[in-house]
Amino acid sequence: MSSVESPRREATPAHRGLRITGLQAGVVMALAAVVAGAFFMVRPPDAYGICMSCHTRDLVNWLANHNLGTNLTVAQVSLVFPLLTTIGVLIGASIGAVTSGEFRWRLPERPGKNFVHGVLVMNAALVAAGCSTRLALRTAAGDPLGITGFAAMAGGVVLATYWLRWRAQR
Amino acid sequence: MTVAAIASLVVGVIIGFAGQRSRMCFVGGIRDWILVRDTFLLKGLVAFLVVGWVAFPLSGLVGGQPIGDFGSPALITLALTAAGGFGVGYWSVLAEGCPFRQHVLAAQGSVGSIVYLGGFVTGSFLFHLLVAPLIVTYLP
Numbered sequence: 001m002s003s004v005e006s007p008r009r010e011a012t013p014a015h016r017g018l019r020i021t022g023l024q025a026g027v028v029m030a031l032a033a034v035v036a037g038a039f040f041m042v043r044p045p046d047a048y049g050i051c052m053s054c055h056t057r058d059l060v061n062w063l064a065n066h067n068l069g070t071n072l073t074v075a076q077v078s079l080v081f082p083l084l085t086t087i088g089v090l091i092g093a094s095i096g097a098v099t100s101g102e103f104r105w106r107l108p109e110r111p112g113k114n115f116v117h118g119v120l121v122m123n124a125a126l127v128a129a130g131c132s133t134r135l136a137l138r139t140a141a142g143d144p145l146g147i148t149g150f151a152a153m154a155g156g157v158v159l160a161t162y163w164l165r166w167r168a169q170r
Numbered sequence: 171m172t173v174a175a176i177a178s179l180v181v182g183v184i185i186g187f188a189g190q191r192s193r194m195c196f197v198g199g200i201r202d203w204i205l206v207r208d209t210f211l212l213k214g215l216v217a218f219l220v221v222g223w224v225a226f227p228l229s230g231l232v233g234g235q236p237i238g239d240f241g242s243p244a245l246i247t248l249a250l251t252a253a254g255g256f257g258v259g260y261w262s263v264l265a266e267g268c269p270f271r272q273h274v275l276a277a278q279g280s281v282g283s284i285v286y287l288g289g290f291v292t293g294s295f296l297f298h299l300l301v302a303p304l305i306v307t308y309l310p
Contacts (some may be wrong), residue, residue: 022210022212023214026213034222036178038185038229038236040302041177050181053269081174083174084178088178088181094186095277096192108280111282115286122294125254131268133196133257141237142240143286144243145247156256
C-alpha cells in the first residue's frame with residue numbers, strides 16, 4: 001500500500017482557503033467544459049472543452065511547428081493559436097495552493113518512474129484521443145467511441161488497483 | 171480562434187483552482203472506492219458525467235452550438251480507442267493520478283509530477299514522430 005496515495009493520509013486540515021468537495025469540482029469542471037465548447041468556440045473536434053493530453057499536444061506541437069518548422073498534428077481549433085488549458089490549470093492550481101498554504105516542494109523517490117509514466121499515459125491518451133477527463137466528457141456527450149474508451153479506462157483502473165493491492169499484500 | 175485560446179486559459183484557471191481545492195482526480199474515484207470505499211472523488215466523477223450529459227443538449231437549447239452527430243465508428247478505431255483507454259486508466263493509477271491531477275500536483279510543488287509532465291511532453295513528440303507512423307503503417 002506504500003505507493004498508493006491514500007485519501008486519509010493526504011487529507012490536509014484546510015484551515016485556510018476555500019473548501020471544495022469532489023462533487024462540486026465535478027459539476028464545475030463539466031459546466032466549464034460544455035460552456036467552452038458551446039459558446040467559446042473550443043472546437044472542432046466536438047467535446048473538446050477539457051483534455052489535458054490533447055491540449056498539451058496542441059500546445060507543444062504548435063510551438064514546434066512555428067519555431068522548428070515541423071509539421072506535427074494539431075487539432076483544428078489549435079491551428080491558428082493553441083489552446084492554453086494546461087497553462088491555465090497550472091496557474092489556477094498554483095493560486096489555490098499558495099492562497100491555502102498548501103504549496104510545498106516535494107522530491108520524488110523515483111523520478112525515472114514518473115517520467116516513464118508520463119510518456120506511457122500520453123501515448124495511450126493520444127491513441128484513445130483523450131485523457132481520462134476528455135473520455136468522460138465524450139461519454140457525457142454520447143460519443144460511442146468515448147463510451148468505449150471510458151469503459152476501457154475504468155477497466156484499466158480496476159485492474160491496476162487490484163494489482164497494486166495484490167503487490168502490497170504479498 | 172484566439173477566442174478559443176483565451177476561453178481555454180480561463181477555463182484552465184477555474185478548473186485548476188477547483189481541482190487543487192478538491193484534489194479532484196478522474197481515476198482516483200474508482201481506485202479509492204476499491205481500496206478504502208471512499209466516495210469523495212467517485213462522486214466528482216459521477217457528477218462530471220451527469221452534469222455533462224445534461225448540459226450538452228441544454229447548451230444547444232439556449233443558443234450554444236450543439237454537438238454534431240458522431241456516426242458509427244470503424245471497428246479498428248473502436249479497438250484502438252479501447253486499447254488507449256485501458257492504457258490511460260492502468261498507467262494513471264500506477265502514476266498515482268490522472269493527467270489533470272498531475273498538473274495540479276506539479277503546480278503545488280511536487281517535483282515528481284513536474285518530471286511526469288516532462289514525460290508527457292516527450293511522450294507527445296514520441297507519439298507523433300514514432301508511434302503514430304507505426305500505427306498507420308502496420309494497421310489496416
